[in-house]
Amino acid sequence: MISSLTQAERGAAMLITLAGMVAGLAMAAAGQGDPMGAHGWIVLLFFALFFGLLARAAYGSDELEDRSLAYYDDPTKVGILLSLAWAVIAMGMGVWVAAQLAWPDLRFDAAWSGFGRLRPVHTSGVIFGFGGNALIATSFHIMQRTSRARMPGQVAPWFVLFGFNLFCLIAASGYLMGVTQSKEYAEPEWYADIWLVVVWVVYFTLYIRTLARRREPHIYVANWYYLAFILVVAVLHIVNNLAVPASWTGAKSYSAFSGVQDAMTQWWYGHNAVAFFLTSGFLGMLYYFLPKRAERPIYSYRLSILSFWGITFFYIWAGSHHLHYTALPHWVQTLGMTFSVMLLVPSWASAGNALMTLNGAWHKVRDDATLRFMMVAAVFYGLSTFEGSFMAIRPVNGLSHYTEWTIGHVHAGAMGWVALITFGSIYALVPGLWRRETMYSWKAVEWHFWIALAGTVIYVFAMWNSGIIQGLMWRTYGESGTLRYSFTDSLVAMHPYYVARAFGGLLFVTGAIIGAWNVVMTIRHVPRQVPERDHPTTSETMEPALPAAE
Amino acid sequence: MSVLAFLIPVTLVMGALGLAAFFWSLRSGQYEDLTGDAERILFDADDTPLTPPRTSSRRDTTSKETTK
Numbered sequence: 001m002i003s004s005l006t007q008a009e010r011g012a013a014m015l016i017t018l019a020g021m022v023a024g025l026a027m028a029a030a031g032q033g034d035p036m037g038a039h040g041w042i043v044l045l046f047f048a049l050f051f052g053l054l055a056r057a058a059y060g061s062d063e064l065e066d067r068s069l070a071y072y073d074d075p076t077k078v079g080i081l082l083s084l085a086w087a088v089i090a091m092g093m094g095v096w097v098a099a100q101l102a103w104p105d106l107r108f109d110a111a112w113s114g115f116g117r118l119r120p121v122h123t124s125g126v127i128f129g130f131g132g133n134a135l136i137a138t139s140f141h142i143m144q145r146t147s148r149a150r151m152p153g154q155v156a157p158w159f160v161l162f163g164f165n166l167f168c169l170i171a172a173s174g175y176l177m178g179v180t181q182s183k184e185y186a187e188p189e190w191y192a193d194i195w196l197v198v199v200w201v202v203y204f205t206l207y208i209r210t211l212a213r214r215r216e217p218h219i220y221v222a223n224w225y226y227l228a229f230i231l232v233v234a235v236l237h238i239v240n241n242l243a244v245p246a247s248w249t250g251a252k253s254y255s256a257f258s259g260v261q262d263a264m265t266q267w268w269y270g271h272n273a274v275a276f277f278l279t280s281g282f283l284g285m286l287y288y289f290l291p292k293r294a295e296r297p298i299y300s301y302r303l304s305i306l307s308f309w310g311i312t313f314f315y316i317w318a319g320s321h322h323l324h325y326t327a328l329p330h331w332v333q334t335l336g337m338t339f340s341v342m343l344l345v346p347s348w349a350s351a352g353n354a355l356m357t358l359n360g361a362w363h364k365v366r367d368d369a370t371l372r373f374m375m376v377a378a379v380f381y382g383l384s385t386f387e388g389s390f391m392a393i394r395p396v397n398g399l400s401h402y403t404e405w406t407i408g409h410v411h412a413g414a415m416g417w418v419a420l421i422t423f424g425s426i427y428a429l430v431p432g433l434w435r436r437e438t439m440y441s442w443k444a445v446e447w448h449f450w451i452a453l454a455g456t457v458i459y460v461f462a463m464w465n466s467g468i469i470q471g472l473m474w475r476t477y478g479e480s481g482t483l484r485y486s487f488t489d490s491l492v493a494m495h496p497y498y499v500a501r502a503f504g505g506l507l508f509v510t511g512a513i514i515g516a517w518n519v520v521m522t523i524r525h526v527p528r529q530v531p532e533r534d535h536p537t538t539s540e541t542m543e544p545a546l547p548a549a550e
Numbered sequence: 551m552s553v554l555a556f557l558i559p560v561t562l563v564m565g566a567l568g569l570a571a572f573f574w575s576l577r578s579g580q581y582e583d584l585t586g587d588a589e590r591i592l593f594d595a596d597d598t599p600l601t602p603p604r605t606s607s608r609r610d611t612t613s614k615e616t617t618k
């Protein structure tokens with residue numbers, strides 16, 4: 001990897017790592033006795049590692065490769081591997097957290113392993129670690145392919161990828177030490193937030209610079225989805241994290257907003273994080289890899305563009321549906337509710353567009369588990385957006401809010417849509433990226449698909465059931481007009497569902513482990529492909545799903 | 551609601567930016583050949599960037615023709 005950097009690039013990279021080491025040292029010194037000090041050491045070690053690697057290769061020769069002849073894929077490869085590593089860790093955390101809800105003793109009485117600290121490790125780990133790395137990796141791939149141009153330079157992509165992972169590392173280790181801003185999905189403290197802004201600005205400029213170099217006049221629709229993801233997440237992140245550090249030497253800050261204003265800012269952020277982190281970028285993945293894999297153009301390209309502008313303009317207004325029946329003015333709640341219902345239209349347009357693309361290629365869906373991942377992801381996307389629009393209606397939310405139903409909705413989207421489209425895209429991408437003939441084991445892909453689907457269905461059904469039971473128990477009144485059930489009664493009623501959820505999650509993470517293993521085996525053991533093709537659809541789809549069927 | 555006095559302008563500015571981007575895309579001829587645009591991502595026999603026009607290759611000229 002380093003050998004393909006020019007001397008100038010190595011110099012620049014060493015300067016950056018050096019600056020990072022100084023910053024880490026400063027944090028470690030200033031933050032002594034505070035979690036910030038520990039973070040300082042992490043930052044220092046992180047940059048020292050890269051400094052060491054660069055220094056070892058500092059005087060190597062310049063690679064003579066002509067850069068205009070190939071895309072720059074190394075960052076994509078590393079990003080895919082990082083994404084899979086985070087998937088296994090963070091989904092493993094999810095299973096642990098789920099098991100703690102069923103069997104609270106699994107906390108083992110340590111401070112760091114309590115539910116409140118592990119839960120954000122799960123949520124940030126899956127959203128940012130697994131999802132974020134997959135988004136960065138695939139965006140590097142797609143922006144170059146659809147522009148038919150190579151990225152400018154070779155330092156910026158590494159800065160984005162590793163800088164982002166440093167953010168994830170600081171976030172996760174901070175939670176274990178009890179560091180949090182208490183804003184869901186925005187828990188990391190001020191210094192991590194500032195760092196992410198730097199990384200994100202570089203990411204955005206890298207994307208724009210690549211598009212500016214494009215040799216293909218048209219900007220393919222997937223790029224719009226990725227750009228919206230990058231740009232809107234930047235704005236949301238900055239606004240929601242406006243805070244005043246309690247001191248420059250500690251991991252503690254106070255939000256610039258208070259009370260219901262803070263809540264509204266948080267859920268304006270929170271909902272759009274769902275929209276632009278967990279939806280927009282992944283739709284970009286869908287709109288690129290699904291047509292590629294099916295070897296058919298998207299059913300209606302016009303509709304894909306319309307749905308893009310639809311979700312961009314509607315989503316921004318929907319955040320207040322998280323604050324129904326609160327101190328938030330009634331009309332603001334109604335506004336959020338209205339836009340949430342309207343959102344169903346562009347959402348279903350995307351889901352329908354994806355499924356219509358497959359119409360006429362169902363034999364491929366039947367035979368090719370990779371394409372099936374994408375197909376099922378589109379179905380879950382349709383399902384969870386329908387459910388979301390329904391839950392946003394105020395009286396329905398009165399039943400669903402605070403219950404496991406929300407968790408069911410979240411995971412129908414997160415596992416069924418986000419994770420499945422990611423796995424499908426990874427399987428579509430890996431052989432071509434490493435120039436391998438095919439995945440190491442297509443049977444393992446098949447297994448992964450069925451295990452993941454079973455895990456998702458078990459998880460989601462368990463939470464739907466338990467959520468509705470819970471909601472109904474909380475609003476059942478006895479003869480005398482008092483509540484019929486105590487909170488503990490409802491908790492006891494949840495137990496079997498919590499066990500089922502933990503089991504479903506265990507299946508899901510097993511699938512992820514199989515996937516990671518299969519990718520590693522593909523890289524290590526599958527022979528190189530001689531004629532270079534971008535992806536191996538024909539060879540793989542030709543393989544019958546059931547060998548005996550012939 | 552002072553928070554809305556803040557969030558609504560932020561949101562409107564984001565919307566305006568989106569609108570500007572949309573008009574740019576409309577004006578710069580992004581939507582003139584939707585069928586070709588959707589299909590071109592499927593052609594990738596060699597999976598390499600297009601080389602600059604100086605060293606013009608066969609694929610280079612075909613892709614230009616389909617859009618304009």
Ligand code: HEM
Nearest residue numbers: 091094095097098123126407410414415418419505508509
């Ligand atoms: C191995 C599979 C998984 C398991 C066992 C699992 C388990 C859990 C558990 C137990 C919670 C806490 C629920 C509560 O507080 O009542 C949770 C929350 C959450 N998980 Fe997962 N999860 C899994 C996969 C995923 C994936 C793949 C994603 C995202 C891509 C995800 C995103 C989230 C989010 C966003 C929340 C917070 C929900 C909220 O606050 O409403 N999870 N998960």
Ligand code: HEM
Nearest residue numbers: 274278321322340343384385388389391392401410413414
């Ligand atoms: C049309 C699209 C959607 C709408 C209108 C919608 C609406 C909603 C509503 C009403 C809630 C419950 C809020 C509450 O009672 O607190 C919610 C929660 C949530 N939704 Fe959706 N949803 C949509 C799509 C999605 C998708 C595709 C995902 C993908 C992963 C997703 C992830 C989440 C998460 C993570 C939460 C939990 C937030 C939290 O409390 O921590 N949603 N959504």
